[in-house]
Amino acid sequence: MNKSWNVCFCTAAFVAASLSASSAFAGPLVNQLGYYPDAEKTVVFPGNDANGLEVRDLKGKTVLKLKAPLVYDWDYSGEEVQTFDISAVKAPGTYRLFRGGEYVGTPIVVGKNVYGDLVKASLKWFYYQRSSMALEPQYAGKWARAAGHKDDHVIVYGSDKATGGKGAGKTIKSQRGWYDAGDYGKYIVNSGITVFTLLEIYEHFPKYVDSLKWNIPREFPKYPELLEEVRYNLDWMLTMQDKDGGVYHKVSTLKFGGSVLPENDIAPRYAIIKNVTASLDFAAVMAQASVVYRNIDKAYADKMLKAAESAYAWAKKNPEAFYKQPDDVQTGSYMPGDENGKDEFRWAAAELFRAKVAAGAKADKATAAYQEDLKANAFTPDGAWWGNVNMLAAFRVALDSANFDAELVAAAKKVVLNEANNLRAVGDTSAYRLPAFPWSWNWGSNSAMANNGIVLVHAYLLTKDKSYLDGAQQCLDYLLGKNPQDITYVTGFGYRSPHNPHHRPSESDMVDDPVPGMLVGGPHLGKQDINLDGKENWKCPNYAAADKPALAYIDNRCSYATNEVAINWNAPLAYLAAALEAIYLGIPK
Ligand code: 9MR
Numbered sequence: 001m002n003k004s005w006n007v008c009f010c011t012a013a014f015v016a017a018s019l020s021a022s023s024a025f026a027g028p029l030v031n032q033l034g035y036y037p038d039a040e041k042t043v044v045f046p047g048n049d050a051n052g053l054e055v056r057d058l059k060g061k062t063v064l065k066l067k068a069p070l071v072y073d074w075d076y077s078g079e080e081v082q083t084f085d086i087s088a089v090k091a092p093g094t095y096r097l098f099r100g101g102e103y104v105g106t107p108i109v110v111g112k113n114v115y116g117d118l119v120k121a122s123l124k125w126f127y128y129q130r131s132s133m134a135l136e137p138q139y140a141g142k143w144a145r146a147a148g149h150k151d152d153h154v155i156v157y158g159s160d161k162a163t164g165g166k167g168a169g170k171t172i173k174s175q176r177g178w179y180d181a182g183d184y185g186k187y188i189v190n191s192g193i194t195v196f197t198l199l200e201i202y203e204h205f206p207k208y209v210d211s212l213k214w215n216i217p218r219e220f221p222k223y224p225e226l227l228e229e230v231r232y233n234l235d236w237m238l239t240m241q242d243k244d245g246g247v248y249h250k251v252s253t254l255k256f257g258g259s260v261l262p263e264n265d266i267a268p269r270y271a272i273i274k275n276v277t278a279s280l281d282f283a284a285v286m287a288q289a290s291v292v293y294r295n296i297d298k299a300y301a302d303k304m305l306k307a308a309e310s311a312y313a314w315a316k317k318n319p320e321a322f323y324k325q326p327d328d329v330q331t332g333s334y335m336p337g338d339e340n341g342k343d344e345f346r347w348a349a350a351e352l353f354r355a356k357v358a359a360g361a362k363a364d365k366a367t368a369a370y371q372e373d374l375k376a377n378a379f380t381p382d383g384a385w386w387g388n389v390n391m392l393a394a395f396r397v398a399l400d401s402a403n404f405d406a407e408l409v410a411a412a413k414k415v416v417l418n419e420a421n422n423l424r425a426v427g428d429t430s431a432y433r434l435p436a437f438p439w440s441w442n443w444g445s446n447s448a449m450a451n452n453g454i455v456l457v458h459a460y461l462l463t464k465d466k467s468y469l470d471g472a473q474q475c476l477d478y479l480l481g482k483n484p485q486d487i488t489y490v491t492g493f494g495y496r497s498p499h500n501p502h503h504r505p506s507e508s509d510m511v512d513d514p515v516p517g518m519l520v521g522g523p524h525l526g527k528q529d530i531n532l533d534g535k536e537n538w539k540c541p542n543y544a545a546a547d548k549p550a551l552a553y554i555d556n557r558c559s560y561a562t563n564e565v566a567i568n569w570n571a572p573l574a575y576l577a578a579a580l581e582a583i584y585l586g587i588p589k
Helices: 013-019 116-128 137-143 188-204 206-210 225-239 276-293 298-317 342-358 365-375 390-399 406-429 445-463 466-479 504-508 567-585
Strands: 042-046 053-057 062-066 071-074 079-085 093-099 108-110 154-156 247-252 270-275
Touching: 116 137, 116 225, 116 567, 188 206, 188 225, 188 247, 188 276, 188 390, 188 567, 206 567, 225 276, 225 298, 247 276, 270 276, 276 298, 276 342, 298 342, 342 365, 342 390, 365 406, 390 406, 390 445, 406 445, 406 466, 445 466, 445 567, 466 567
Parallel strands: 154 270
Antiparallel strands: 042 079, 053 062, 053 093, 071 079, 093 108, 247 270
16 A cells, blocks of 8 residues: 555644744534544644643533644645544533633534434435425425426437437336436436445344434335335336346436426436446346345345346346447446446346345356356455445455355455555544545545445444444544534534535525535545636636645535535445444444
8 A cells, every 4th residue: 555645744732832822723623413422532623732622511620631732734635733532531411622721612512322313314315316206395394396307208318319319219217216416317327336335224234224214205114214215216227227138327318407496307318328337236236135125025126136137147248338428418427437347247246146045046057157257356445436336345245254155255354354454544643533545535525435434334343343433433523524624514414514515406496404414525626617717607616726635625506526415425424324323322233
């Protein structure tokens, strides 16, 4: 591993004291929702000050006194900061921080259930993203809206005159499913990792999830709520499979529509081009879902397993059929990553092998073939995102090891634990106590932090080593306020949060508050939404000057590169928060 980014430049705080006797303290950056009693609790102060820290309870009693720590530079924000570890404060309550006898802002909460509401809201958000149905006030409150995108006449791309074909256009029904993000497209590749992550919450913490209710309409009352919500998207995904097994990439208009409510977005929608990565991501989650739903709905599970197998077979026959965005299509591309399908094959093979065994298959030729395919491609340690699903295959084999070859299991565990150890090393030594790498700062950086947290939770589930949980906590702390913007990146949560996300319903519903529970994409230096060359009509002010990745963020609806929301970003937030809740509450599987 290249450690160069991890170098810190430390100066003893007494140097600062001799330079300045300033009493103006920059306020602390903290997890604004709070910390579990036994969690690691770190707070960050930008600046360099000789004063120590006093933690006082609400009666004014000092419960902890710490000396000023060393000053660290954080390359990602270009700041000097001091980080205090206040983990010794364990009694539930609200605390205030003082330096040099002065109160320095942002109260700290210690207690149980600090993330319970966040878990529910981040999952409830998927209901707010539902296409093809109205959101009723009894569920949606002030964010109720009419149905949009019936999607009962979706044109197969290339079959109508507008997209180069001869005829009037073959149509399919492609109803239900979640809107992907701030736009109204529905994309299979991104649904893949999203559904996987949501189902993993259920697979790892079923009793905890069963204990939660977040008020959604019930079509399948015998399902737990989470599986009810996920089914809404699985049903849509099933519509995207053609008769030959191949799966379309997406349902969308040809160009992004304007900032209007769903019912006013009425341009024709297309099912766009079958391809290998969409088919394999589809195969993987259908297989996974067939395992998860088998005990409560065998018929649905069988249907999904069959769909998974035929999608996989199509991919084997068409391994070079990669998605290429046609010139007349401008909606999300979700093109495959560098590996050209190897990671998707690995993941789908792992899921299908497990699913076949769960459905009672003997180690017959077909079942063995999945494991052979899996062996043909070694696991690699890449962080999970829609463009690389290697880690999802490793998660599956490492945590559901029962029927896989011992060698494969050992290799999968090694990949997960090595990656978790890298994250721990960085998290423990970085100024902000954040396990982030340079490549974590891309479009959707907040989801990279959440997905890093998920690796650490998996390492904890494998080993029960608490230090991995501390690493996962660091990731959540960053998303919930321990960051240079001093905000939670989740709408409606914490002392300060985004108010102007790039999210068409929130932009156009005339309700002041954005839909709650949404994780925005977060800072990075891409600045794709800025009018850099002066030719584009899209101007996003005030953040062009930011030259450090952790600072390049703006809470403005114009910023689709830093302030959009997306299903594949909310799902890991929900996993991370749910994992810490369930584990700290001690709720058994
Ligand atoms: O999350 C995607 C990110 O990795 C890409 O760099 C970016 C540009 O292609 O697209 C992001 O996904 C967007 C998708 O293409 C369309 N819906 C909104 C998604 C979030 O911004």
